[in-house]
Amino acid sequence: MSPQYLDCPRPLPLWLNSAYAKHIVKGNFMTLSARPKTVEQGEWVAHQVVEHYRILMNFVRIVLEKEEDGSSICTPRTCPKMSAGQNHSFTWLNKNHEPVELPAPEYMSLVQRWISSKVDDVAMFPTDPTGISFAYHPDYSNGAQLPQHGNGTWLGMTSGFPKNFAGTCQLMFRQIFRVYAHLYWGHFVNPFYHLNLEKQLNSCFSHFILTATTLDMLQPIDLEPMQYLIDLWAADGTFPPESRPYSYANVERGKYILSLSTAV
Numbered sequence: 001m002s003p004q005y006l007d008c009p010r011p012l013p014l015w016l017n018s019a020y021a022k023h024i025v026k027g028n029f030m031t032l033s034a035r036p037k038t039v040e041q042g043e044w045v046a047h048q049v050v051e052h053y054r055i056l057m058n059f060v061r062i063v064l065e066k067e068e069d070g071s072s073i074c075t076p077r078t079c080p081k082m083s084a085g086q087n088h089s090f091t092w093l094n095k096n097h098e099p100v101e102l103p104a105p106e107y108m109s110l111v112q113r114w115i116s117s118k119v120d121d122v123a124m125f126p127t128d129p130t131g132i133s134f135a136y137h138p139d140y141s142n143g144a145q146l147p148q149h150g151n152g153t154w155l156g157m158t159s160g161f162p163k164n165f166a167g168t169c170q171l172m173f174r175q176i177f178r179v180y181a182h183l184y185w186g187h188f189v190n191p192f193y194h195l196n197l198e199k200q201l202n203s204c205f206s207h208f209i210l211t212a213t214t215l216d217m218l219q220p221i222d223l224e225p226m227q228y229l230i231d232l233w234a235a236d237g238t239f240p241p242e243s244r245p246y247s248y249a250n251v252e253r254g255k256y257i258l259s260l261s262t263a264v
Contacts, residue, residue, distance in 0.1 A: 006256045008228050009085065015188045015198070016228055018236060018261035023203040030243055033211040042156020042165065045215055046125055049172050052208050053115050056176050059201060060108055063187050072105070073191055079104035084181035084225035104182055111175045118168060126160040173217035180205050181225040205229075206238055213244035220248045232257045 014020050035044040063074040082104045083089040091099035092107055102110070118124050155166040183192070183201070192201050209230065212218040223230060223245075230245055235254025239245040 006253045008253065008257055008260070012257070012260060013185070013188065014193060015184050015202075016232060016257055016261075018232065018258050020188075020193065020198050021202055021229065021232055021236070022199055023206065023238070024199040025203060028240060029207050029210050029238075030214075030240065032207055033214050040156070040159050042159045042161045045155065045166070045169050045217070046161070048211050048215065049169050049176075049217075050119055050125075052176055052204075052211065053119070053172065055204050055208075056179055057112065059183055059192070059197075059204070060112070060179060062191055062195070062197075063183065064105055064108065073187060074105045074108070076103035076105065079182070079186055082107035082178070082182060084178070084185045088181070088225040090178050090182075104186065108179055108182070111179055115172050115175065118172065124162060124165065124168060170217050173212045173215075174222055176208065177212065177218060177222060177226075180208065184226065184229070206233055209245050210239065210243060213248065223248060228253070228257060230254075 008016065033048075035041065039047075064072055066072045080103050081089045081101055082092075089101065090107065092102050092110055094100050154163050155161065157163075184205070188198065188201070192198050205226075209218070209223070209226075213223075227250070230239070231249045231251065231254035233239050233254070234246045234249030234251050235258050239249065
């Protein structure tokens with residue numbers, strides 16, 4: 001038996017087999033997550049959350065769209081709860097702000113409507129080009145000119161984003177993560193593996209994790225449902241040692257999971 005800190009789910013989900021945890025591209029995803037020096041931080045966060053939401057919806061449509069016979073892959077019967085394995089399930093706040101359990105397809109549809117409503121809200125995501133700001137290039141500016149969060153400032157203030165912008169984006173990133181977690185635990189084999197889309201899913205999810213953690217939009221407690229995969233990707237080099245996800249990973253457990261894959 002392995003030490004407790006090396007425990008992993010049994011039977012091992014297919015996505016924890018290193019042969020199926022691969023990506024469509026090779027390289028350092030940190031370059032994709034790095035903010036250009038002259039892009040204001042709020043603008044960068046807004047761009048990232050919208051882009052990752054757009055990418056996620058491409059996968060969600062696959063499990064929710066109805067076939068010609070009216071059936072779909074993710075249904076209230078197959079997924080009566082919005083879950084990610086046996087130990088994690090997610091609730092939605094109803095109109096009375098009470099947590100309620102919902103079937104996964106209903107939960108994901110609510111996520112889609114909620115995030116879309118926030119993105120379309122010009123008070124939350126301003127679209128007036130005259131309000132777009134920029135960041136001073138550190139090589140050509142005095143550091144004292146750079147606005148710091150705190151002392152009456154907030155993320156995105158100079159670009160016209162409201163005070164609650166950061167908190168709203170954190171909730172958006174958290175909901176995107178929860179949907180990804182359900183797709184892995186509930187639908188990795190059917191449909192993504194069956195459609196040869198597992199590498200695309202892995203590539204988009206690892207990029208999302210790297211971006212969300214680098215921007216402080218997800219914390220270790222948020223990542224628990226997918227911690228094993230984060231451990232594996234830290235161990236196999238997907239997340240480099242200097243990255244935030246690597247610092248959140250149990251690398252020894254990741255190596256242990258890799259050893260299980262090679263033993264199969």
